Amino acid sequence: MHRTKVRVVEDALDANNTIAAANRSDFERSGVTVVNLMSAPGAGKTTLLERSLEGLAEAGVRVGVLEGDVAGSFDADRISVLHLPVVQLNTDNGFGGECHLDANMVRSALPAVPLDDIDLLLVENVGNLVCPAEFRIGEDAKMMVCSVTEGEDKPLKYPLMFRSCELVVINKIDLLEHLDFDVERLEANILQVNPNATVMRVSAKTGEGVDAFRDWLTSVSARVGATA
């Protein structure tokens, strides 16, 4: 039996990255900035969006939301109350689906997203601290929500995720008085893993810190064309 060695030297995620680049050029053509929003399940991504997106229209930023979920349209239903364009993207095949969004799934949802009517598209990824960090979707910025009920050591356990994000929102700070949680230690761990990260303390429930997050979204949406 004769064997031949074939030199490949190719990033195994190239196929995903190629589709991500196609998404990206569609976004750029429509002048849309895209934020990939990630977190563990239950960190408060949807609540943060409910709190922060309302004021953005007044700041002149037209927002759309792409909701990625394993199943159901619970999150999309919550966001649709804000009268924003919302598209639900399920990864489910009936009994639980993919644990993350990849470029191809986002691409399949794009025909339903009114790209020409928005400036900023927020893609709420599936709740998971591992897989979403691996797959580019054509975004301009990656961010994550990390809540104070999760433990200060999470950046050290999931460095791939924490390193991939330029913004880390620490959510549920209204609970700090009830918890034995060292928020300074969490912040130090975030910065140890990702020294360039912007870190914000927020309570999506009370609204504390949400203005700063809204300002960040506004500044990100102004990036469009800046790099093109």
Place this chain on the structure above:
Amino acid sequence: MHEFDLSSAIVATVRKHAAGRQVRHVTLRIGRLRQVVKDTLEFYFAIVGKDTVCEGATLEIIDVPAALRCNNCKREWEIEIPAFICGDCGPGAVEVVTGEEFMVESIEVEDEEDAACTAPR
């Protein structure tokens, strides 16, 4: 848990380069920062590769250490824990030199004329 999807990506890349030939061996180059569990990757590779030209192929993983460089003091070092900070200069000028690789390096395929199975797969 991401190993299933990574295995799918590897199988897709290998199939493209195998061009229908039976694959016997796959060499990967994976950086430490990718947080890949080798045993899990091998387990899923066997499952995802079933009924493809990858079925039965052995997997070899070249482990690439996580190396950092401080562009301020020009020092280079390897890390065993996720601490991206220079002991002398702080975090400002630290960059990753190696450790983020996720490459299919090479594959070994059977030559067409004496391949055991010539049926299209």
